[in-house]
Amino acid sequence: MKFGIIGLGNIGRVHAKNIQDGLVGNAELVAVANQPIESMDDFKAQGIACFGDASELIESGLCDAVIVALPTHLHAPIGIQALEAGLHLIMEKPLACHKAEGERILAARQSESQTIGLMMNQRTHPCYVKIKQWIDAGETGELQRVSWTMTNWFRPEIYYQSSPWRATWKGEGGGVLMNQCPHNIDVLQWLVGMPSNVRAQCSFGKYHDIEVEDEVNAYFEFPNGATGQFSASTGEAPGSNRLEIVGDLGTIITDGNEARLLRNSESVSGFSRRTDEMFGAPETTEEVYRPTEAVNQHAAILNNFVQAANGEAELIAPADAGLESLQLAGAMIFSTWIQDEVSLPLDSMAYEKAILEKIAQSKPREVLQTAAKVDMSKSYR
Ligand SMILES: NC(=O)c1ccc[n+]([C@@H]2O[C@H](COP(=O)([O-])OP(=O)(O)OC[C@H]3O[C@@H](n4cnc5c(N)ncnc54)[C@H](O)[C@@H]3O)[C@@H](O)[C@H]2O)c1
Known part of the structure; x- marks a missing residue:
């Protein structure tokens, strides 16, 4: 399965590493989208297609599936675009900002053959x-x-x-x-x-x-x-x-x-x-x-997603469950x-x-310009 990752921040990079380290069977990372485009120079250097605009990645024809790892308010608009383009979709959690948005994502499925998974890795x-x-x-x-x-x-x-x-x-x-x-x-x-x-x-x-x-x-x-x-x-x-x-x-x-x-x-x-x-x-x-033994939960969900899309397994975390x-x-x-x-x-x-x-x-937050130290392994409980 040719994957594109949309949103290459904290968790998007975890998914990229899992695929690139060979921890997801039958999967290849072919494209990434993030803003600004320079933030992906390390991927560009590896020959992976880089897009500054999520829609361009979706329309590129390069991917069978996309992982949407964007800020949550972008899950619905980008997830819907990906489904309307006929792609398989794995959405980061939560499915959307509220139930009605989640319902709209699920309604955008074009065919039963599209697999829609949710990164409920726990x-x-x-x-x-x-x-x-x-x-x-x-x-x-x-x-x-x-x-x-x-x-x-x-x-x-x-x-x-x-x-x-x-x-x-x-x-x-x-x-x-x-x-x-x-x-x-x-x-x-x-x-x-x-x-x-x-x-x-x-x-x-x-x-x-x-x-x-x-x-x-x-x-x-x-x-x-x-x-x-x-x-x-x-x-x-x-x-x-x-x-x-x-x-x-x-x-x-x-x-x-x-x-x-x-x-x-x-x-x-x-x-x-x-x-x-x-x-x-x-x-x-x-x-x-x-x-x-510890389980690499994110890789486990991606492995299951690929198997489900190939008709070899039931989804562990179907997106529909995200509505609950x-x-x-x-x-x-x-x-x-x-x-x-x-x-x-x-x-x-x-x-x-x-x-x-x-x-x-809602008041937009002024972002503090101090670089925060990020160790993603400390973010999971
Ligand atoms: N399953 C998990 O364990 C887990 C862990 C962390 C975060 N998450 C979820 O993943 C999502 C992302 O979280 P994060 O912590 O990685 O956020 P983040 O802010 O670190 O990353 C988001 C990325 O999206 C990019 N972006 C923003 N708007 C864009 C656009 N229009 N087009 C392209 N790129 C754009 C940003 O530049 C940033 O790199 C959230 O929904 C969050 O709840 C899940």
Whole structure:
């Protein structure tokens, strides 16, 4: 598959390196697009076609597929162009700035043979893969409660100051929910499904000089009556990552380094009804899973994408699934704006109307001219 990468910033360069290092089977990097065009001189020197304009790359006829790794507000216009040109598309996360934009991207598909993937790379994280296997095998039984404290996404002020688009309504449609947490929100709904109701309190610019949310506390209700909590922050250090999934038959706990399954000897609801022990509880046994090898998650998603486009595999992260994380993030923001509970599915038109009002008031950021030190390996949790 001949790949073009549009947007050669922090993550675009990671994808380029993975392809060029041969970590993606049957893939070749043939073109890149970025602004300014001089920023790609290292690629030009390798004979890779360089474009200062994304549309030129799309129309060049050089590529079978494009990876869109642009600032989030450009995902929809450029993603739609790529699909209308008949290309396969892998979109960086999040799919778009809000659900209605995401719907427009998906509607631009010209043919069923086009593969549209999403870089939700944490779906290949070994702990989450293991947890998915446990849940799908019925190990936890009916969901009672899910809780995710995801506060180890600390970002210092320079992270925001050095970017014109990050953490602005206009640039990405939100803050921690739209930039750092799309992975966690995606994994959450991939594992336990979507809640039916959301009540949340987001704090906007609480720890940073930004207009969007940098702290979130949310309460979920699921169709079966199960409950959930979600907390996120870019203002805490060291912060923590703790996911608990509690079911009638077992509990799963992970911190992202290992995953533990606590199996109940029998169903909690059954035990509760039959026991005569006033302080009794089911026995539990514990299985601990510790990944032995790190996975190159971005390369894994690209490998799967190529295989899916060749009809050899199901997509691990289809772009359609990106609508779920978009609407869940949107519901948390919307709930704060209206100070009320929000039912899902989110009304994409009502949400678009509300966010367009925020975008209209969004103030462009003056970018600090100090070069920030960038170590992308520290950006993933
Ligand atoms: N999956 C992940 O692990 C991961 C990690 C980081 C970022 N992301 C996502 O990837 C996207 C990009 O993030 P980033 O941190 O790499 O941003 P970035 O700002 O470092 O890079 C964006 C690049 O796009 C270029 N650009 C901007 N407008 C352009 C245009 N009109 N045409 C061509 N090039 C243009 C910029 O010059 C820049 O080089 C975001 O949506 C972000 O959420 C995903």
